[in-house]
Amino acid sequence: MAGEKVVSSKTIYKGRIINLRVDTVEEPDGKPATREIVEHGDCIAVVPIDREGNILMVKQYRHATGRELLEIPAGGVEPGEDIEMAVRREMSEETGFSPATVQRIGGFYSSPGFCTEYLHLFIATDLEPNRLEAEDTASIELIKIKPEALEDLISSETICDAKSIAGICTYLRMQA
């Protein structure tokens, strides 16, 4: 199947985390259509496993949702930054632990219908405490989850974040 030819493109907003543009495209059958596109840089998400086999998650208030969410650590890859370095940096900033070992286990778009964001998924093991680098411990709470508790937390929608569910499930499948 062919792609869509861009007839015109209008930048609506250039921001800190996202840009918004509206493209007018021509569908394969020639019909014109409008595509609202949120531009968002690549991100990493990481399933951190401690020496006891617990998964480390972060609890933080998310203004878009109006509530606190329990998520795996994640964040943007900075311009020019190596993806694996981004994993190590986010681990230090959000959890206060540095992983000796990181391994890429997958990747996915978060919202391909309207957003360019791709998340690179990693697991992090052999964690060493590194509290001095923790960025923002006032607004992020670190929570250790036993692996046997994960199923219930997902089915009850206590863990209700797509990247966290996709990441945890990918990790659990590797263990099976």
Place this chain on the structure above:
Amino acid sequence: MAGEKVVSSKTIYKGRIINLRVDTVEEPDGKPATREIVEHGDCIAVVPIDREGNILMVKQYRHATGRELLEIPAGGVEPGEDIEMAVRREMSEETGFSPATVQRIGGFYSSPGFCTEYLHLFIATDLEPNRLEAEDTASIELIKIKPEALEDLISSETICDAKSIAGICTYLRMQA
């Protein structure tokens, strides 16, 4: 942990699928901060299982990603529409099948860092062909996936869409 007090809110864009607003908030410690928020209505995503146990997926070009993606059927809940009706409607429109049985199996935010979208996850079974209602068969290709092929398709990032991975994994966990 307290939420964030909204000091001011500015609507940047009101569109067809999304709106964009920028809020100035006060963090719990009193620091001002900017939050870019993409407003997106609730959605459904559905794992359709045919009588042979295959999962039905749709392949379509996604302009935001510049490529075709393999996804589980999904779409917006229309204003005033019952969520289960939205599942049945999207199934008819995207796959040409009507499910006799739909069951809610979870839910999640797609990108809680900046977007309000919540996806309600269902499985659909007892599928009956209903080709006449198929909306847009020119741009959506229906693909049957055998369950034993799913692991490889996810680990190779051939299936690289967060809602599809979260949905398929949730379904596979129910089978285990």
